[in-house]
Amino acid sequence: MSSLLQLQSLSCGYENTLITEQLDLTLAAGEIACLLGPSGCGKTTVLRAIAGFSPVLSGAIIKDGQPVSTPVFTLPPEQREIGVVFQDYALFPHLSVFDNIAFGLQGKSRAEKQRAVTELLQLVELPDLSDRYPHELSGGQQQRVALARALAPRPKLLLMDEPFSNLDTDLRRQLALEVRGILKDQGIAAIMVTHDQEEAFAISDKIGILADRKLQQWGTPPELYYHPVNPQVAGFVGKGELYNGECLNETTVKTELGTIEFAEPFGASEGKKLSLFIRPADIRPSIEHGDVMARIEQKEFLGCSVVYQLSLPSGRQIEAEIYEPLMLDVGAEVSLHVAAHRPIAFEL
Incomplete structure (x- = not known):
């Protein structure tokens, strides 16, 4: 054109x-x-x-x-x-x-x-x-x-x-x-x-x-x-938060949300400091015990999804949005898993 x-x-x-x-x-x-x-x-x-x-x-x-x-x-x-x-x-x-x-x-x-x-x-x-x-x-x-x-x-x-x-x-x-x-x-x-x-x-x-x-x-x-x-x-252009982390290898970053494995390599070397942009829909709470636990402080039922307000051990407040019939109670302790296909990463 x-x-x-x-x-x-x-x-x-x-x-x-x-x-x-x-x-x-x-x-x-x-x-x-x-x-x-x-x-x-x-x-x-x-x-x-x-x-x-x-x-x-x-x-x-x-x-x-x-x-x-x-x-x-x-x-x-x-x-x-x-x-x-x-x-x-x-x-x-x-x-x-x-x-x-x-x-x-x-x-x-x-x-x-x-x-x-x-x-x-x-x-x-x-x-x-x-x-x-x-x-x-x-x-x-x-x-x-x-x-x-x-x-x-x-x-x-x-x-x-x-x-x-x-x-x-x-x-x-x-x-x-x-x-x-x-x-x-x-x-x-x-x-x-x-x-x-x-x-x-x-x-x-x-x-x-x-x-x-x-x-x-x-x-x-x-x-x-x-x-x-x-x-x-x-x-x-998309709701989310930044999480500082350190590269363990070209597909793995250690953050306060735990160790995150990405499906695609992103070219960063071991020991590299990054800031990852993680969206609420990428954070999956689970009733199973895990390396990083969080407490459910609030939940909001939106019909097609449920938004959970979570507090990390550090006291930081974060948000997770679940598009599944997974109804967790306020006050429950849950483990966190990040399911992001490709990283949105910025150098520190």
Whole structure:
């Protein structure tokens, strides 16, 4: 796929405040990406810079091989062929659904607008709501109208700023998958800003983790989940904790959770000090006696799984999540086993 968008050593901010710095990434035509990170990390600032709403302090934004933003040049937003879906949808309350969608079709005849809006309403599965007003729609319907309006001018790139944040969890997931299908069907590239990892994984071909003003990692969801480049990325894309350990050989590490045997070698020599990222689902408590014992302090039944809060002999509190019908009692002493196929390890 050809490159549609490039951020080259991009730094953004306002006046004397630096928000993000030295960002580098490439988005291919038709590719869907997410910028994922905690609140205040600069995700929306980057999105606004790509749209042309915010300045660039250094570096460049390149679209279709041409600079659209540098510290000395900014192509106006309306000339960038970029659509935007805002967090609050930003629908015009005094306009009907038809007129909201048709708003971006300036210069088109009434017949052309009618044909385009009809097609878009079919695309977002709202074929019979053209005469309604925003206040007569549900949150999910408003989101679909906002998407249709952004797609009306047929942009090459769509930017979405936390577009599902006002919806309940089930509807967010459903809409995320629907939007991905629509964008893929239309061949439109997109960048979405979110702080929700599941949402990002559901919609994205690529994910960028933003933290401490920098792009920590840019890659596919499996790359980020299984091969995070640092503990910050590991903690953001999957719940877990770090455990210091010492390599006994290329597949074995001794930690306070016990001696952990991995199925795959990880290239560390004997005596090497590591920090392992272990997820709750990898920790298996057992009623059998073992080398490392822990006490169950709390348990939470979640239907498909049970989450146990455990205390180690050191007093450290950890979490284990079991997807089996194994019901252990609070106060019970259990042994611990770590069943991780491949290590997520960082050098100390």
